[in-house]
Amino acid sequence: VTDDVLAILDRHDPFKVLTDDPALDADAAGELAAIDGAQEQLVGIAGDAGAPPARRYAAAEALLEGRLSDWRSSEDGVRAVAAALAVALQDDSIHNRWGLPGHFAGRLGKQLAALPSGVDEALSPLLDDEAPLVIDGSEGPAISALAGYRIADLAAYLLCRHRGSDWDAPPDTAQRDRFIANLRH
Amino acid sequence: MTGGVARSSVTTVRAVDERTSGPQPVAGERRAAVAARPATVPAATARPAGAEPPQARADPLAGLLARAVSRRTLARKEIKNGAATFKVDPYRKHLPDEDGTDTQRQVGVEVGVEYVPPGTFKTAKIAFVQTIKATRGGAPFLLGKMSGRVTDASDGEAGWAVDRVEGRDSPNYGQNNDGTASGTITFGFDKQLSWWGKLWDRSVGDAKMWDYVKITRLAGQAVTCDAVSWAFDETNGTYLGGVSWGFATSGGGTTTLKEPALEAAGGPTGVHKAALERWNAQADLDEAQRNSPHQAKVVVP
Secondary structure, eight states: OOHHHHHHHHTOOGGGOOSSSOSSOHHHHHHHHTSTTHHHHHHHHHTOTTSOHHHHHHHHHHHHTSSOOGGGGOHHHHHHHHHHHHHHHHHOSOOTTTEETTTEEOHHHHHHHHOSSSHHHHHGGGGGOOOBOOOOBSHHHHHHHHHTOBHHHHHHHHHHHHHTOOOOOOSSHHHHHHHHHTTOO | OOSOOOSOOOOOOOBOOGGGSSOOOOOOOHHHHHHTOOSSOOGGGOSOTTOOOHHHHHOHHHHHHHHHHSTTOOBOEEEEETTEEEEEEEEEESSGGGTTOOSSEEEEEEEEEEEEOOTTOOOSOEEEEEEEEEEETTEEOOOGGGGGSOOOGGGTSTTOEEOOOTTOOOSSTTBOTTSOBOTTEEOBOOOOOOHHHHHHOTTTTOEEEEEEEEEEEOTTOOEEEEEEEEEEETTTTEEEEEEEEEEEEOTTSOEEEOOOEEEESSSOOHHHHHHHHHHHHHHTSOGGGSSSTTOOOOOOO
């Protein structure tokens, strides 16, 4: 991985972005796209479980931005992005951009669920995560607090969207856990 | 706030133990709250959860009194609107233990609003339509599809919108897409029971909504939120008045709740009416720009 790619990625910490805007603006994405071999490097960073989560998150955002698209036709590329996004979802500071179970998928939730492969493997470990979702807004936080929505529920919801199956999760948490258990392979 | 306070208002206030009312705040805010927590925690918040305050150990009665006025207290406010009554309960800050700490974290308010119609009222459904405006760091705070229906300066004031979570069709707060009430709303109605029947069924009539506004702030960022909960008689297509509430968090991280008040005795006017019109305009946009594919229009008075 070249220093210029790392420098651009490390200037952007997606975990600190509170809005729904992508962490990398058009200028940064343009800079990356102009670097020879950047796409392969970004795929490598996104798929590197030992890399800092913020760097993996930024690499995934850069690949999703649209200028670089060859990775979408590569099994390894798609799986790397799915893995990076799942780690980002789990540790994110705000979950509106991922979605609210049973209501909507956010910008990143939609993109993760639409990936053709690697989504099951990436989201399955999150089905055990009991950490509460961090939802901003008015009705959204009320719904989330009332239902006790957790990372596990959001992962399950996105998994259902990925598989094209209905989200029929019961409101009761214990019953919902049984619904989630049935989603596991 | 806009719009005039019409007939009546005012009020009784009493203390209620938060443990006995309403859903409780979600504990722990993962990365935002934990990673950004200050190195030194104010003494008042350093007490282990559930531990008695110092004065309670010294004097049991003083401890009871202290608890009654501590962070566990909240106000119930009743606001008369002619023969009807709005009740605001609960009404409390989100994460009061962290109030005044200038950290990255969610700030907000938990609020319940109940509309008690006059005993002679006849309707099959009372819902709530809510208008809201929030800012963060001086900029409008807009999420998801809300930016597609927000008022601008030409409406008299920028930033107001009908408050519905993305993916929901109805403008009625808390209403599911199949028309049923979600857990955040109880629709009011009159079963048109006999006088005798109403003696036994005390639940008739009241509409209740529960909201929990949370907005993540960065250290140093001020946050504001103003909202009006409008009781709406869907059967007869008329508004039954609206109650304003909200909060402001200073750049230093101190949150102040706004005093609930009767915004109007009847229907939305001014910028609130404009927000309803903006909702209806959004419903006419392409599907991708709507709040939901089947976004239903709202009654504009």
